[in-house]
Amino acid sequence: MKHVYGYAFFSLLLFSMTVVPACSGQSNPPTPENKASGLDLLPATGSQIDEYVVEVFEDSKGHLWFGTIAKGAARYDGKTLRYFSTQDGLCDNTIVSIAEDKAGNLWFGTHAGVSKFDGKTFSNFTEEKGIHGPGGTMLVDRQGNVWVGTNHGAFRYNGDSFVEFKIPVPVIENPSYKWVPGKIWSIREDQKGNIWFGRDGYGACKYDGSSFTHFTKKDGLGSNNVSNILEDKQGNLWFATLTSDFPRNAKEGGLCRYDGKTFVPFPEMKGLHENDVYTIYEDRAGNIWIGAIGLGAYRYTDGRFTLYTEVDRKDLIYNFGIQGILEDRNGTLWFGFSGGLFRFSGTSFVNVTTTGPWK
Numbered sequence: 190m191k192h193v194y195g196y197a198f199f200s201l202l203l204f205s206m207t208v209v210p211a212c213s214g215q216s217n218p219p220t221p222e223n224k225a226s227g228l229d230l231l232p233a234t235g236s237q238i239d240e241y242v243v244e245v246f247e248d249s250k251g252h253l254w255f256g257t258i259a260k261g262a263a264r265y266d267g268k269t270l271r272y273f274s275t276q277d278g279l280c281d282n283t284i285v286s287i288a289e290d291k292a293g294n295l296w297f298g299t300h301a302g303v304s305k306f307d308g309k310t311f312s313n314f315t316e317e318k319g320i321h322g323p324g325g326t327m328l329v330d331r332q333g334n335v336w337v338g339t340n341h342g343a344f345r346y347n348g349d350s351f352v353e354f355k356i357p358v359p360v361i362e363n364p365s366y367k368w369v370p371g372k373i374w375s376i377r378e379d380q381k382g383n384i385w386f387g388r389d390g391y392g393a394c395k396y397d398g399s400s401f402t403h404f405t406k407k408d409g410l411g412s413n414n415v416s417n418i419l420e421d422k423q424g425n426l427w428f429a430t431l432t433s434d435f436p437r438n439a440k441e442g443g444l445c446r447y448d449g450k451t452f453v454p455f456p457e458m459k460g461l462h463e464n465d466v467y468t469i470y471e472d473r474a475g476n477i478w479i480g481a482i483g484l485g486a487y488r489y490t491d492g493r494f495t496l497y498t499e500v501d502r503k504d505l506i507y508n509f510g511i512q513g514i515l516e517d518r519n520g521t522l523w524f525g526f527s528g529g530l531f532r533f534s535g536t537s538f539v540n541v542t543t544t545g546p547w548k
Contacts, residue, residue: 235542235543235544235545236542236543237505237528237529237530237542237543238255238257238260238263238270238529238530238541238542238543239255239257239258239259239260239263239529240258240259240527240528240529241257241258241259241512241525241526241527241528242255242256242257242512242513242525242526242529242530243256243257243258243284243285243512243513243525244256244284244285244286244287244512244513244525245513245514245515245523245524245525245530246287246288246289246515247515247517247518248289248293248295249289249293250266251267251517251518252264252265252266252267253265253266253515253517253523254287254295255525255530256284256285256286256287256297256513256525257282257283257284258283259282259283260272260274260282261273261274261275261277261279261282261284262274262279262284262287262297265547270543273306277311278304278310278311278313279297279299279304279311279313280297280299280301280302280303280304280311280313280314280315281299281300281301281302281304282299283299283300283301283325284297284298284299284325285298285299285300285324285325285326286298286325286326286327286337287327288327288328288329288335289329290329290333290335291329291333293307293308294306294307294308296327296329296335297325297327298324298325298326298327298337299325300323300324300325301315301323302314302315302316302318302320303315303320303325303327303335303337303351314346314350314351318349318350318351319344319350319351319352319353320337320339320344320351321339321341321342321344321353322339322340322341322342323339323340324337324338324339324340324341324372324373325337325338325339326338326373326374326375326376327376328376328377328378328384330378330382330384331378331382332382334346336354336376336384337351337376338372338373338374338375338376338386339372339373340368340369340371340372341371341372342354342355342356342371342373343356343373343376343386356386356388356394356396356401357394357401357403358371358391359391359392359394359403359405361390361391361392361405361413362407364390364413365390365412365413365414365433365435365436366389366390366413366414366433366434366435367389367390367414367416367431367432367433367434367435368389368434369389370389370390370391371388371389371390371391372388372389372390373386373387373388373389374387374388374389374414374415374416374417375387375415375416375417375418377418377419377420379420379424379426380420380424381397382397382398383395383396383397383398384396385418385426387415387416387417387418387428387429388413388415389414389415390413390414390433391403391405391413392404392405392406392408392410392413392415393405393410393415393418393428404447406441408452409445409447409451409452409454410428410430410445410452411428411430411441411442411443411444411445411454411462411463411466412430412431412432412433412441412442412443413430413433414430414431414432414433414442415428415429415430415431416429416430416431416465416466416467417429417466417467417468417469418469419469419470419471419477421471421475421477422471422475424448424449425446425447425448426446426447426449427444427445427446427447427469427477428444428445428446428447428452429444429466429467429468429469429479430442430443430444430445430466431465431466431467432463432464432465440463441463442462442463442464442465442466443455443456443461443462443463443464443466444458444461444462444466444469444479455494458487458494459481459484460481460482460483460484460485460487460496461479461481461487461494464481464482464483464484465482466479466480466481466482467480467482467510467511467512468480468511468512468513468514470514470515470516472516472522473516473520475490476488476489476490477489477490478514478522480509480510480511480512480514481496481509482508482509482510482511483508483509484496484498484509485497485498485509486498486509486511486514486524486538497533497536497537497538499536499537499538500531500537500538500539500540501537501538501539501540502528502529502540505526505528505529505540506526506527506528506538507526507527507528508527509526510526510527510528511524511525511526512525512526512527513525521533521548523541524538526538529541529542530542532547
């Protein structure tokens with residue numbers, strides 16, 4: 190899949206992210222970073238963290254974690270980069286989401302289920318423990334509930350196993366979807382404690398603890414394929430949506446903002462309308478970052494969008510497929526790309542390999 194550019198490449202990437210086989214049938218990549226101890230010395234010449242860095246997370250200790258598509262989870266503690274893989278106890282080497290609970294356990298959403306890490310050992314929750322379907326988007330809500338979303342829907346942890354959380358299907362006049370109808374792309378909690386689900390083909394759904402409210406393209410969403418949801422500091426909700434592949438419809442998708450009454454799209458912004466948008470993130474200053482497939486990264490500040498496209502390794506930016514964004518406690522912005530890991534210098538994206546530069 191190297192050096193394949195354009196829409197077809199990103200479609201292949203997403204396909205691989207939804208149909209990767211379970212860990213029992215997946216071999217470990219033959220790299221020095223992925224031996225059983227997880228503490229092996231890295232090559233003197235830096236290699237990519239992984240070809241695809243699909244999640245970036247900072248834990249309560251300040252350690253940075255990177256979810257990869259093939260090498261498991263990579264942790265940088267400020268001095269050393271360590272990989273955790275199936276050889277260390279992870280359920281699967283494709284890590285699409287990371288969350289931390291109140292006890293400090295880390296939860297990894299994978300294509301074969303969920304792994305919980307207590308700092309020493311992994312506990313795995315797969316089909317035998319109630320989780321069905323690949324995927325792995327995760328949330329630990331303020332009540333301590335652990336949620337996971339897969340191609341087969343949403344599941345909630347009961348302290349022993351995961352139980353399916355059934356979400357009603359709204360009435361859609363002209364059904365369409367990106368990959369799998371009902372797939373949970375995103376799970377978020379708003380300031381009021383409502384749980385939001387971004388769904389493939391079914392729009393967005395808000396759960397207030399007792400009832401469900403559906404939002405679809407008819408209400409103002411860019412499409413019914415909601416890939417990401419963000420609530421900003423002002424209480425506005427931002428929805429990233431996707432074009433539909435079944436049937437193919439290029440006249441939908443993009444970014445929109447919801448103030449509780451009205452959905453506002455951004456048709457004047459190239460790449461944020463009638464396009465696939467997967468990633469939205471708010472930094473501590475209140476800037477909204479949006480990954481626009483095929484174009485770059487937008488920063489939204491005080492009602493204005495600024496587009497950033499400059500990178501030091503253009504050969505690694507596969508169609509500007511931004512997978513994850515994080516601002517760490519030191520104020521550094523990290524971007525997981527189709528191509529590797531990057532940090533933002535203030536004006537451009539700098540490639541970070543296994544040997545850095547980390548600062």
